[in-house]
Amino acid sequence: MQTRKKYIFLTLLASWLLLFFFGGDQLRRFAFFSERKAESQRNWPHWTDQSFLKSFADPEELQSNGDPSVLSPRERRAAQLSIYKNSRCRMETCFDFSRCEKHGFRVFTYPRDRDQPISESYSKILTSIERSRYYTPNPKEACLFILSIDTLDRDHLSGQYIHNVDEKIRGFPLWNSGRNHLIFNLYSGTWPNYTEDLGFDIGQAILAKASFYTESFRPGFDISIPLFPKDHPQRGGKRGWLYQDSVPPKKKYLLVFKGKRYLTGIGSGTRNALHHIHNGKDIISLTTCKHGKDWERHKDTRCDKDNVNYEKFDYQELLHNSTFCIVPRGRRLGSFRFLEALQAACIPVLLSDGWELPFAEAIDWGKAAVVGNERLLLQIPSAVRCIHPERVLAFQQQTQFLWDAYFSSVDKIVHTTLEIIKDRLLQHRSRSRFLWNTLPGGLLALPHFSTHFGDFPFYHLQRGSSPSKKFTAFIRATCTAGSLSQPILRLIQAVSGSQYCAQILVLWSCEKPPPPSGKWPQTTVPLTVIQGSSKVSDRFFPYAAIQTDAVLSLDEHTSLSTSEVDFAFVVWRSFPDRIVGFSAQSHFWDAEQRRWGYTSKWTNELSIILTTAAFYHRYYHSLFTEYLPVGLRDGLAACEDILMNILVAAVTKLPPIKVAQRKQHKEAVLQQVGHEDGDAGTPLAGEWSPSPAWSPPAKGKGTAGGRHFSQQQDCLNQLVDWFGYMPLVSSQLRLDPVLFKDQVSILRKKYPHLDKP
Amino acid sequence: IMCASAKYNTRGPALIPRMKTKHRIYYITLFSIVLLGLIATGIFQFWPHSIESSNDWTIEKRSVHDVPLVKLPADSPIPERGDLSCRMHTCFDVYRCGFNPKNKIKVYIYSLKKYVDEYGTSVSNTISREYNELLTAISDSEFYTDDVNRACLFVPSIDVLNQNALRIKETAQALAQLSRWDRGTNHLLFNMLPGGPPDYNTALDVPRDRALLAGGGFSTWTYRQGYDVSIPVYSPLSAEVDLPERGPGPRRYYVLSSQMSLHPEYRSELEALQAENGESVLILDKCTNLSDGVPAVRKRCHKNQVFDYPQVLQESTFCVVLRDARLGQAVLSDVLQAGCVPVIIADSYILPFSEVLDWKRASVVIPEEKMPEMYSILQSVPQRQIEEMQRQARWFWEAYFRSMKAIALATLQIINDRIYPYAAISYEDWNDPPAVKWSSVSNPLFLPLIPPQSQGFTAIVLTYDRVESLFRVITEVSKVPSLSKLLVVWNNQNKNPPEESLWPKIRVPLKVVRTAENKLSNRFFPYDEIETEAVLAIDDDIIMLTSDELQFGYEVWREFPDRLVGYPGRLHLWDHEMNKWKYESEWTNEVSMVLTGAAFYHKYFNYLYTYKMPGDIKNWVDAHMNCEDIAMNFLVANVTGKSVIKVTPRKKFKCPECTAIDGLSLDQTHMVERSECINKFASVFGTMPLKVVEHRADPVLYKDDFPEKLKSFPNIGSL
Secondary structure (H helix, E strand, O other): OHHHHHHHHHHHHHHHHHHHHHHHHHHHHHHHHHHHHHHHHHOOOOOOOHHHOOOOOOHHHHHOOOOOOOOOHHHHHHHHHHHOOHHHOOHHHHOOHHHHOOOOOOEEEOOOOOOOOOOHHHHHHHHHHHHOOOEOOOOOOOOEEEOOOOOOEEOOOOOOOOOOHHHHHHOOOOOHHHOOEEEEEOEEOOOOOOOOOOOOOOOOOEEEEOOOEOOOOOOOOOEEOOOOOOOOOOOOOOOOOOOOOOOOOOOOEEEEEEEEOOOOOOOHHHHOOHHHHOOOOOEEEEEEOOOOOOHHHHOOOOHHHHHHHHHHOOHHHHHHOEEEEEEEOOOOOOOHHHHHHHHOOOEEEEEOOOEOOOOOOOOOHHHOOEEOOHHHHHHHHHHHHOOOHHHHHHHHHHHHHHHHHHHOOHHHHHHHHHHHHHHHHOHHHOOOHHHHHOOOOOOOOOOOOOOOHHHOOOOHHHHOOOOOOOEEEEEEEEOOOOOOOHHHHHHHHHHHOOOOEEEEEEEEEOOOOOOOHHHOOOOOOOEEEEEEOOOHHHHHOOOOOOOOOEEEEEEOOOOOOHHHHHHHHHHHHHOOOOOEEOOEEEEEEEOOOOEEEEEOOOOOOEOEEOOOEEEEEOHHHHHHHHHOOHHHHHHOHHHHHHHHHHHHHHHHOOOOEEEOOOOOOOOOHHHHOOOOOOOOOOOOOOOOOOOOOOOOOOOOHHHHHHHHHHHHHHHHHHHHHHHOOOOOOOEOEEEEEOOOOOOOOHHHOOOHHHHOO | OHHHHHHHHOOOOOOHHHOOHHHHHHHHHHHHHHHHHHHHHHHHHHOHHHHHHOHHHHOOOOOHHHOOEEEOOOOOOOOOOOOOOOOHHHHOOHHHOOOOOOOOOOEEEOOOOEEEOOOOOEOEOOOOHHHHHHHHHHHHOOOEOOOOOOOOEEEOOOOOOEHHHEOHHHHHHHHHOOOOOHHHOOEEEEEOEOOOOOOOOOOOOOOOOOOEEEEOOOEOOOOOOOOOEEOOOOOOHHHHOOOOOOOOOOOOEEEEEOOOOOOHHHHHHHHHHHHHHHHHEEEOEOOOOOOOOOOHHHEEEEOOEEEEOOHHHHHEEEEEEEOOOOOOOOHHHHHHHOOOEEEEEOOOEOOOOOOOOOHHHOOEEOOHHHHHHHHHHHHOOOHHHHHHHHHHHHHHHHHHHOOHHHHHHHHHHHHHHHHOHHHOOOHHHHHOOHHHHHHOOOOOOOOOOOOOHHHOEEEEEEEOOOHHHHHHHHHHHOOOOOEEEEEEEEOOOOOOOOOHHHOOOOOOOEEEEEOOOOOHHHHHOOOOOOOOOEEEEEEOOOOOOOHHHHHHHHHHHHHOOOOOEEOOEEEEEEEOOOOEEEEEOOOOOOEOEEOOOEEEEEOHHHHHHHHOOOOOHHHHHHHHOOOHHHHHHHHHHHHHOOOOEEEOOOOOOOOOOOOOOOOOOOOHHHHHHHHHHHHHHHHHHOOOOOOOEOEEEEEOOOOOOOOHHHOOOOOOOOO
16 A cells, blocks of 8 residues: 555656646647637738848948939930930920029910811810910910810711811921920710820820820820810809708719610720619619610610609709719729719719829819729728718718819819929929818919918918918008008007007008108018009918018008907908908999999998998919919009909808908998999998099099999909909898997907997 | 547546545545646646747747748739720729728738749849838737638739839739739839839839839839728838937028939039038948948948938938939838928829829929029928928828828728828828817818898797796797797696697797706707707896897807807906816906807707717716706817907896896806816817807997987897
8 A cells, every 4th residue: 555655756846847837838739729829920021030130131232222324314314315205204304494584383275276176175275375374475485385276076976076187286396396295185085995096196285185094194294184064164164062961961863873874885884784783772873775777786684664764764863863973984994984973973983993083183082982993893882981071071072072073163173283383393392282272272372472381371271270360451552641640540540559560561552752761660570561553452462571460451541449450350360361351332233234233332231341431361462473473453543442352252152251340441432423223321421432452542533433333344344254253142131249239338359449439 | 639538538537436445535635636737738838928928839830931832833914014005994893892881892812922033043132121010010900800711902922112122023923823813903012112223114114914012212104093002111220220300490501402322413513502502411422431230221421520310310400302313202101201392302102102292392493494493492482381281291201101000001091091081181180280280170161151041040938937037038039030840848847848838929939859868968959850950049037138149149149150049158267276167257358258048059969969969978967966057068168279259248147036046046056167167078078179269249339329219230239
């Protein structure tokens, strides 16, 4: 027994020891086996010697990989010029920048040849260029050239196809193998394969083409433009269909398509599959086989049933009532459908693989469209269903912004094309993607003014910044008796009393020299006199002396008190993109005369704030001077007030803001020209005339003012014609101090002065 | 398994009954000792710290040198050269990625092997430190999968970061024999130093067929837009040197060039600039007379002056990044790290991550031809813009340049965004530095729209049991021309609403919604019955507002549809004594809130209030039965960044017959509670979103000397 016991004991002890030394490890392996083993496979291993690994390049190699023995930079560039031509063109190899240096970005259109027919669309394109501020009739000044040969339709089966383009082009002395030329095209290639070939050699010309295929697109050089119908408006354009942000943003249908089903040929892959996602409830995908002459030859078993279904729905109705719209490729990559969906705020779901999207160099389509994949058509329904309502709402609004900013008229499409090219010329003075994709859009945000977001009036909210806390008073003085009049002295006193006033600028628009500095009143803020010409548009010139964001535009006859100025400025800081001022006018549609009219009579609405007493952002000086063609600006010299208001409204799409005023300016004399539209009461007699800035007050108010007023009516219509729509927006409100005219102690009020009768 | 059986062999209990009792105790003691020993073993072996320390010897110790060897026969296939026409829709197999609710691609990494040719000579360095870091980062990311069959993207472990460190043909052969190679479809290669002497191609020379290339020196001719990814050339210095962020602002030098091996032609052009502009331009070069042991890469010299690199970059506003033999330069990374604005002079260079990063906000790109004008071009950049660029440059470095991990993840995210474009990361997320993201707002109703008047508004009256007053409110509100529907939210579960016949007869539909619980948030629920965008929230005791006032309020809302437009104005103030926010209901010159006892707003905010209210505010409000209106003010101001609009002079809202505790009470405890709400909400929002303004909206002709009958809104009450 004892020995047995001993043996047992020893065995146990031995096994215990064995277990202790080896077993733990084994056990542990067992316990964690499945997990550990898998993990060692699952992740990239942590090498024991990973800290000893060599770097991918030694520091010397990274910091000096030069090999000066090879080509010098200049030689290399010269060599590139000869290699990278035609299909491999880039701006640096195919574009002559030196042509744009002296005169800036000027665009020349070849004189139109009477014998040469031009399509409606191409003629609109040419008109757009001629209307733009970049147009020059002188080829010597030009940086960019546009042919007068219609190159829009290069489908040689089409009636508008122009033959022998090569030959014609070669005859142009300015052609220079296409350098610095811009060629527009909407349709290229033809049945059956619809190639990108234009049927002539474009050489080194920039191609602005619809339905661009990424492979033939020369990045940074060509421009993809949208396909637009021939009745696309020249200017202005119809507004988008989103009138309000609906919540939830989902509409009756989720996803719709109505169009042709190609049974054979290019593009049929996608079009032939679209009917699969139709569910008859929230996804409507209707196809018809009826197209072409011999469709019945190819027809399959679905055709008859589909054709019947197809007729049951109206395309326009579907557009209006769907959240998403499928925009598949047709025979070519782009289609009219794209712009139609965009305008209808029906979020485009693109099924067009390889399509270089319109203006993709500038526009971030990810914010306004769902870029689908033709091969994944069947995933589209679940993918769009999963998009959150907030994103849908943002998508819808972005479609409307893009439509209105870049697509709603031929003018906008062409001007966007030009601006994109212009941005390439001066890289450091070009728009960042933010500027292109944020309201009010690239055409209205001029990089020449600044490239810093905080310098513009529109981006403060998105950037978390705020406009500067001071303003510049800008007083336009015309010739008076030679000495300073009482009103201007009082005005300077009142304005300089404002705690927010940084400086006073006086624009001396008079041939006589301004009074010597001793004659000007002593002010706490610096007062500078700028010698101006007699041109009225001078008052909106972007003077370098204006350093603050806010400008208080004044006239020598304006009468304002310090508290009025203070209050208006505080309001402006809340609305830095709008005009904030005192005297208002309003526009109206005169149905009888079928024209726009405007009235300075007291009405319940307002849409114009006179710039004789108004705060606005200094950016608008730049916009006024640069954005509008010189001809238009100077031709409408008499109504720079209206022009400014229209311009700002075109930018903001919102009305100006009227603020409380101590003493109302009254207007009487001009009623004979004002339209009796019955919405205003009897004007009251008063001492104010609407335009003292340009008619010396010494002259009789009646006739001079009257002529002036009718002139203004004319230019309102002229401007609406130029813009293509009426940008002015009416407002029914006025902003007053919170305790304005309230029956509380005057001591409580911050702006008691405004209450005084 | 061995271990398990050993354990069962020692199992004693079965034997015990056969023993004598005397022995049994003995054995039991013995077994207890064994058991204790086992436990001790367990504790010793399994103790957490011992796991860590024993990590390497339990999972087999693996060194890079131990990885399997693969011999490549001389005649093994070579892939086609890269196909320049490849795009996602032609060369990429999306079916591998599929639709998934997370919208994330799955990335597989091939295991590491060492490749040798027939003679046993290795093809390349097995793996570099950086590539190992990159693969580790991918493996640790949520993109990673170990299941080769589920993978959408394949990353070979063959290191091609530096073309000069590998043999081109053999590397290509190694790629071709990868198990899923399939012409390189869905394979992603990372390369930072492409090309080699003498012509330095701008893309990796290794034939790679359809594989995607994340390359560090693409030119516009080799970059396949939308297919390849342009990545930075990583600078290992960024891991070595810690350059603390330096605030933006003017620095000692205006322009600095720090590159050592510039082409003499460039150098002479730079020197010409220096001669012209003097001290503000600093051109540095390699140091020639450094003492031994000082690494040349960390020093730069100008004449006899020695500067520390990269620290010297922080002394300059702009730093020149010139092309060299290659387009991509590691110095770009150093420059960004120093918060110096890069001046990029490299024609046709595709900047890193240019598909998503907006380089115009962080750099100045100057054509090579324009180098002589560089100084004047730089001077035309506004000072504020320079400061923003400095911040932006540093942010780009921190987010996308600082480590191989950052580079790897940004690359994968870009490819992910192409495959799931509807879930892509936005421009703002890629480009805005955190400080801007924090202070900026993106208004959900950003489009400037003035909704058509015709739709009208829906009035929502929250009521408990004040039926008489409720009926008066209904009667008054129904007189407003633009009212399109009236919704009564009956918040009393103990009492039924009055019979239908007793309700006032009005011209618009009247709906009564009964709620399940008496909660204040019921007032802001986005009921399906609300068919208009405009909502008028009105308390059941607000009977003093005239029809003109309400109609005018609606018109004002139309001009400001993204704001709260209301009648009772309130203010928040900073109490300097108590160091916290205070609620103010006195008639002050300022307004920062309007109470929803009578306010118009967009229906969208009902949706936000109900589903997107941050933190526990919603529950807190319901629990305290107070401050739902302040919460709404916070919510709207936070999401739009805009102030409220107070309409008309009206300030008194107590109805004559209501008692003091009812309605908008001025009771002291009430004020304390309201102040607490403001402090609570400000802490939840992490900021004070409310905006103070000094204006209110009145009709254009309000109090003007003008015949009342001709005014649109003559009947605007006072106070």
